[in-house]
Amino acid sequence: MATLKDISKATGFSVTTVSRALNGYDDVNKKTRDKIMTIAKELGYSPNILARSLVKKQSKTIGFLVTDLKRESAKDNFMFETLCGVSDELSDLDYEFVLLSTTTSKQKNKTYGQMCAERQLDGVVIQGLKRDDPYLLEAIESTVPCVLVDIPVEGVNTGYVTSNQLESAKQAVRYLIRLGHRDIAFMNGSAHAYVSMVRYDAYRQVLQESKVDFREDYVLNGDFEELASKESALSFLLNHPEVTAFFCASDVMALGVLQATRELGLNVPEDLSIIGFDNILLSQYVSPPLTTVAQQPYEMGRKAASMIVHIVEGQDAPHEAFVNNQLILRESVAKNRR
């Protein structure tokens, strides 16, 4: 591969001049520049990023750190879509992109700081770290900037991008209210998950603002699983024929509720309206297609990438960004006709 030296020899100019010409400095004679440019093109010159990074102390590469990238995560393509967004944006911004997949055990062999230093990463986008992952704290305290996806933490060179979790969940419940539903059950996920809490809050808040009594026994736990959700919904619906709508903290659980209705001979949405959360691919294929709240991981990826580059380049841009979730109206919800 051609180097500056090669071009220097071929043109007769010094390496320094060649470097400046190629990097667009204006203290180079136009003729000189043209000649250098021409030869450079002929030789198929491309700067060696490693060498450049070494001296400039910045690599123009961003790491995308995920925990346990493995086959299983293919199921919800949330991570993949985020990755696509990050990749596209970084590519537009002319940054490189290395994928850093780590496991809890690996984090003991190499610190976060070392990982960044080795590659001289300019910044890192982080997704899906557990709250107790050692890397999380290291990342926040590290001098190399990072942007977190869906983990709201602020710091000097730390940013995050997340979605309007609460608002969008409220929107979903309000939609049911507006259609005349009053007896609305809530299928919650794991009580320990952050998103569960938020969606639960949304549920309660909307009931309150709508002057609908909150009933403890209308809140079920499906543990984010289809089967658990189905079982739970089955017995519940038997005991509560007055319930006309279900808000579920995830699509998977909504599918469980849907199954329960089938077994009970109920029609969706005539007898029971169902709203899910996530807009998983499947949700548009089931029958009836599921009304649900869609997240936009691709957008989040793009914003995260854009933000990390801004921070890295020292531009003072906001250190937080939000992507709007969207309520997607399909056919699992109808007016309450009782």
Add this chain to the structure above:
Amino acid sequence: MATLKDISKATGFSVTTVSRALNGYDDVNKKTRDKIMTIAKELGYSPNILARSLVKKQSKTIGFLVTDLKRESAKDNFMFETLCGVSDELSDLDYEFVLLSTTTSKQKNKTYGQMCAERQLDGVVIQGLKRDDPYLLEAIESTVPCVLVDIPVEGVNTGYVTSNQLESAKQAVRYLIRLGHRDIAFMNGSAHAYVSMVRYDAYRQVLQESKVDFREDYVLNGDFEELASKESALSFLLNHPEVTAFFCASDVMALGVLQATRELGLNVPEDLSIIGFDNILLSQYVSPPLTTVAQQPYEMGRKAASMIVHIVEGQDAPHEAFVNNQLILRESVAKNRR
């Protein structure tokens, strides 16, 4: 971040000695080594890979080149799973991994060789290039080794990993034949994709060996897209009520055909049998669950990564590897009762 120099100062040994101690050369006094090791650990030293790569002329990083990494490809997570396989294997082998996403237009700005040279990539794993992509030829002729996924090309420092594409596709068509189908349509993907050709060949060969006439007009083009496939199948099925089965070059297109049948009020599999290809997650959830040919992209990714590292390190290992596809019988196929 600590450098060799820092350790050198802290220990009093020269940079060279420190380097050798840390890299496990045995011409270093045990005491010296211990001291150096200790200080290195204290200082949290991690070698600067960029600097090392620069002098060693090898970066210990492999590129994963894909065309058009974009949201749409999330539907069939083939690419993602391959990526996971590559990532996991490379991580085991202690190699780094950069994602190179390119589009046909981008390929004009920067040659393949330049792309590799910039990062001093040791090797590249390539997936999803079209046959007429400029990068493909460049890659094969390039001095930097590459391994292709699903594109069988051999060369000195070129290898490939693929599955028994032809055999498994033939198996699928034979299955239809055995169930009595004779009027079998074929939904093909992009004509430029290698896999399309192979599946097309399989289709033709089985027809021939079964003494079933091949009909040009039974071959449709769904461009690997659901919508295109649906549209195409719609008008086709209207004009060809005699057709009893569809072999599709991808599950996504099979879903398109499935949709078409719904619009036409046809029952699957009673009125029309459908076989897909890929075994995407969705295929087991649609109704009826799709009979399809399963690939193992994760395995292919691992093998590709392992192969590229072997080639890079000059070990003489085979330059081809195969992963077996499997025909998965579900409910979208039935006996021909006409």
Add this chain to the structure above:
DNA sequence: CTGTTAGCGCCTTCAA
């Protein structure tokens, strides 16, 4: 066993 010297390819002073 250890240190000196040299250089990977590039960029950034500083002189000319």
Add this chain to the structure above:
DNA sequence: TTGAAGGCGCTAACAG
């Protein structure tokens, strides 16, 4: 407007 010198952090060849 151009060039020479120096150095980023690391390794390799050669002495001692």
